[in-house]
Amino acid sequence: MSFLKLDGITASYGPAQALFGVDLSLAEGEVCALMGRNGMGKSTTVRVICRLLAHSGGSVTFNNRDIGALPPHKAARLGIGLVPEGRRCFPNLTVSENLIAAARPGDWDLARVAQLFPRLEERRDQMAVSLSGGEQQMLAIGRALMTNPRLLILDEATEGLAPVVRQEIWAAVGRLKSETGMGILLVDKSISELRLVADRAVILERGASVWSGVMADVNHALADQYLGV
Numbered sequence: 001m002s003f004l005k006l007d008g009i010t011a012s013y014g015p016a017q018a019l020f021g022v023d024l025s026l027a028e029g030e031v032c033a034l035m036g037r038n039g040m041g042k043s044t045t046v047r048v049i050c051r052l053l054a055h056s057g058g059s060v061t062f063n064n065r066d067i068g069a070l071p072p073h074k075a076a077r078l079g080i081g082l083v084p085e086g087r088r089c090f091p092n093l094t095v096s097e098n099l100i101a102a103a104r105p106g107d108w109d110l111a112r113v114a115q116l117f118p119r120l121e122e123r124r125d126q127m128a129v130s131l132s133g134g135e136q137q138m139l140a141i142g143r144a145l146m147t148n149p150r151l152l153i154l155d156e157a158t159e160g161l162a163p164v165v166r167q168e169i170w171a172a173v174g175r176l177k178s179e180t181g182m183g184i185l186l187v188d189k190s191i192s193e194l195r196l197v198a199d200r201a202v203i204l205e206r207g208a209s210v211w212s213g214v215m216a217d218v219n220h221a222l223a224d225q226y227l228g229v
């Protein structure tokens with residue numbers, strides 16, 4: 001059985017339908033890339049998984065349990081950790097306060113986050129608002145880890161960051177893959193980096209999943225057709 005499974009998901013924002021049939025499955029410990037051009041429904045799919053948006057059709061199960069009726073905080077309690085698009089943190093709390101505010105019992109604590117991102121440790125008493133974009137992204141990932149997720153979802157975590165900082169984020173994702181058993185769903189545009197870390201991929205086109213398979217099979221023709229690269 002799948003750890004995370006979406007089956008024929010449809011969803012709308014008011015009268016505007018955004019998802020028209022998304023299928024996705026992820027095994028525990030697996031890294032899956034969720035790909036597609038802008039506006040194709042990646043973040044909407046993420047919102048449905050995290051229960052931030054109610055779907056109108058299809059089903060979503062996590063750990064063999066239908067989570068379609070759960071509110072977001074209960075989905076989080078089951079172990080779904082989200083690093084949202086736009087790396088939101090509490091701007092007027094310090095780094096430590098941001099991390100502690102997210103904490104739930106488990107292996108991940110301040111010390112372990114500091115191991116993954118030493119820069120956060122150096123800045124622990126600084127207000128989040130004073131951090132660089134890359135540091136804010138590290139903090140957003142740290143906050144999600146503090147919830148001790150079994151599934152971590154990163155929505156455009158490297159977007160808009162300098163190459164050297166992007167590499168730090170990718171290195172952290174690689175460590176999470178090799179050092180933890182968590183499942184990871186990655187929304188990102190960098191195919192070359194995804195190739196290094198993702199096991200499988202799902203491609204969305206106009207709100208529907210149009211291709212899924214192993215990441216190594218995402219070739220130039222597919223990328224050209226669906227990703228515009």
Ligand SMILES: Nc1ncnc2c1ncn2[C@@H]1O[C@H](COP(=O)(O)OP(=O)(O)O)[C@@H](O)[C@H]1O
Pocket residue numbers: 013016018036037038039040041042043044045
């Ligand atoms: N809050 C919202 N209200 C209305 N429409 C939205 C909202 N967020 C996204 N959409 C629409 O839903 C579709 C999918 O968007 P999104 O899931 O954000 O795409 P992606 O993350 O792949 O760029 C787009 O047509 C977008 O305009």
Ligand SMILES: [Mg+2]
Pocket residue numbers: 042043044085155156
């Ligand atoms: Mg998006």
